[in-house]
Amino acid sequence: MKKYREENDTELIRRIQKGDEKAFEEIIRRYSNRIINLATQIMGSQDEGWDIAQEVFISVWKNIKSFDISKNFYPWVRKITVNACYEELRRRKGHIESSLDDVEEGEPSIDVPDDAYSPEDIFDKIELKEAVEEALNSLPKHYRVTLWLRIIENLSYEEIAETLEINIGTVKSRINMARKMMQDKLKYYLEEKDESS
Amino acid sequence: MSHLSFEELSQFIDKELPNWRMAEIKEHIDNCPACKEKLDTLLLIDQSIRETYKEYNTEKFSAEVLERVESKPVRYSFRLKLATIGVAISLAFGITFGFLRSTYRENLEEEKYKLISQHYIISSGDMGIIFISDK
């Protein structure tokens, strides 16, 4: 396995295209964590994130021969992941829409449980990390995944627009709104931190 | 001197403003404790989100994937079946069709011929080609 660890993606992909499972294992080792995290954010559940990520890698294995070796590998896998998740979400909604954007209504809707918890009840009992996870989870999916691509995947607005097939203005406003909502949801906690510091 | 808006601070963090505006904002922040505080709060939120990134058991993950590609019989859970359908449909239609439609929306006339040619590519079902067409 050691020799594979020293190889770059392109070299590994060439091996995988020839059916080398060890090389494939190395590619999984390199990227699966990011893919599971991403899929989890979109699906809103770790179990489903895990399952979709598995399907993604299996489809990578099956379709690797048609992958253009001159391209970067990870963005390709990330795009497959985003599409697979949205497709699954669309399927659940009971109809096939043709744009990622149709999965969810653009603006925050009833699935934002703003009043589902009282900050006083909960935030003083849990640590910041849990509070952030809770807040992140309560964001509308579109907002959460856009923010995730910016902060964790470190994509520019333009790259996010391409990945999600939306325009840059929408990316900008989603990130802005997502941060506002995060700040709002964490207000109590952030104020507490200020006072205690 | 008016204070910085939330939007601008957000774009400042993301380095999504022109250089001249980035410099102006930087200067404002250095001289305005109120805006500095707002910026710090946003940076703290970003940092906290980074910390929610999880480390999964990738060895287990890898073993499960490899077991399945070696086409040993696998007990499919309902959940897994759904995921499979998701990926399959996505590969067959979603990626390209979604891309086509959003492109269509944005560049209705300009992209017409390109779309037609891409559609032709799709029908060949070649995933590699699909992604090449996806700029």
Ligand SMILES: [Zn+2]
């Ligand atoms: Zn100011």
